Amino acid sequence: MARQSTHEDEKAAAALHEDALADVLRRLPPRSLAAARSVCKAWRAAVDGRALLLLHPVRGVFVNYVDHDRPHLFARPSPPSAVPGIDDLLDFIPKEYRRWWSVLDHCNGLLLCDMEWPSRFIVCNPATRQWALVPQRAGAKQGDHEGAYLVFDPAVSPHYEVVLIPVVPEKPPPPDRRKVDEERRALLREQEKDAEFCLDWFFSLPDGAVTANNDNVEETHQAHQIQQLPSVEEPDDDPCRLMEWPPVPWTLQVFSSRTGQWEEKAFVREDEPAGIVQDMRLDPPSKSLFHGPRQWYAVYLQGALYVHCRGSFVARISFTDDKYRVIKAPANIEYAKLYVGRLENRVCFGITHECQLRVWTLNESYGKMEWVMKCQDDLMHCAKHVGENSREMHGAWIVKEEDTVPKESSEWDSDNDDIFEVNDKVDAEFYVNQFDILGFHQYKEVVFLVGHFGVVAYHLDTSKVQYLGNARPECYYLSHSNGVYESFVYDRRSC
Incomplete structure (x- = not known):
């Protein structure tokens, strides 16, 4: 019995040591933490076992609003004493x-902002x-790229890259007739000039075609002769359609903060293409005139965008x-908002359509790429509840503006804060509020949803719902x- 007690004491002492070590290591910035991980097995176990390189507080959601001149951060307010300040x-x-x-775009604590689209970032x-101003790219013009994205991993390097995804070649406009x-x-x-005079065209006209207007007769004559001419050479109207x-x-056009220059970078394809250009054109362009997103979403994870x-399709660019x-x-449902993000340490794909939420995670085991259904749920009751009670519901998250005074701590208890129950009875005549995805929690199985500016956090594993506040x-x-x-979940991390 004494031997067993000694063994348990040793295990408890080891666990206490690991907890103390992890508490010290988690205070290091990402690059120093990554270096500490390679010191010894014990330090590597402390970093990996507690996912210290991954766990950074979600600070809020940066939101771009339709026809509004600036983005805002929707978050739980930070007290003036918060360190580090945001x-x-x-x-x-x-x-x-x-x-x-x-x-x-957002990547590991950095934001990519457009100031003078499409050439100023x-x-x-x-x-x-x-902050840093990205130099203008030579020859840049509107519409020459589909989207601009950020590549940054502070655990690997302090430098970042801005990547432009080329547009699908559009069909050329018809020739000027x-x-x-x-x-x-x-x-x-x-x-x-060398032709003999001939009136065959005149006698071939149908009855009633000849009028007193000589101009009309002349136009008819010219039109008849033009029809007899061989066609003028015209260029191929769509040379890219079968590409x-x-x-x-x-x-791809890539800007590197290491060199301070834009460069062309070529990537070789593995496996099959998505299709041919004329098939790609069947999918509507990403830039919407109304409720976006104006460019599709992306996520950078473990060296790949x-x-x-x-x-x-989703392009995995290594x-x-x-x-x-x-x-x-x-x-791919037309007019539905699709969202590609990160759920814990996996790439995820989410969609909401008519209050139906579906979320997949990407399985990359053994070189295969397949989507695995993570969640499928009907959120109509939840959307109805938020729509009916949004004026009476008070969440702790707010939109920070010039005269906003912080009132409470910025720490969000994702397990207990602002939980609400949903009535299962739905009035068919009541207008049901549509939910769209604002983003995914990078370190918990939580998706943020918005319906007419009312935001909720939906837990994929328990179906628990938390009302966060009004994002207007x-x-x-x-x-x-x-x-x-567009919207981007922002995690606070020091680089």
Whole structure:
């Protein structure tokens, strides 16, 4: 018995030592933590066992609003004493770059913002208040890329990259018929110079075609002769329609903060293409005139950028071996908002359509790429409850604005805060509020949903629902077109 007690004491002492070590290590910034992980097996076990390189507090959600000149952070308010402080309003960016702007992407604590679309970007860190202006790309013009994305891993390098995804080649506009007719008439006049006089065209006219208007007769004559001419050479109206997409190699424009320059980077395809260009065009372009998103979502994870692309596929672009792979999307419903993100340490794909939530995670075991259904649930009752009771519901999260005064701690208890019960009875005549995905919690199985600015956190494993608050800024003018364009879950991490 004494021997067993001694053994248990040794285990307890070891666990206490590991807890103390983990408590010290978690205070290190990511790069130092990654270096500490390689010191010895005990330190590696402490880092990996408690996922210290992954666990960073979710600070809130950056939201771009339809027809609004700036993004806002929707979050639980931070007290003035919070360390490190977060500049919710991004006021550290000079005002000349904040006339009409939005967030394009988020990656491991950094934001990519567009200031003068499509050629002026800013990369910033709201935690450290550092920012950098990305130099303009030579020859950049509107519509020459489908989306701009950020690649950054502070555990590997302090440098980041901005990646532009090329557009699917569009069908060329039809030739100018007036120009073609003018060329054919010019050819006609050249032939008439040596032609003998002939009235065959006159006697071939149908009854009633001859009028007193000589101009009409002349036009009829010219039209008849033009029809007899050989057609003028015209270029191929769609030379790209049968081209494989994405092509091989797939050349992307990439900006590196290490070199401070834009460069072309070629990626070799693994496996099959998504299809041909004319098939890709059947999928509507990502940029919506109304409730977006204006570019598809992406996530960077373990050295690869996963980008949702036009044509209903996700491109896995590896920056470790300069290869890419096409992964067919698990769903593609027209007019539905699709979201590609990170759920814990996995790539996930989410969709809401008519209050039906579906979430898949990507299984990459043994080189295979397949989507596994994680959750499928009917959220109609939840959407109805939020729609009916949003005025009476009070969540702890707010939209930070100039005159907002923090009232309480920024720490969110995702297991207990603001839980509400949903009535299962649905009135068919009541207008059901539609839910859209705001984003995924990177470290918990939680999806953030918004319905007419009312935001909830939905737990995929327990179906528990938490009301977070109203995400509408007070400075946002009232209009029938109000809504959310894009949204990005922001995790606080020091780089």
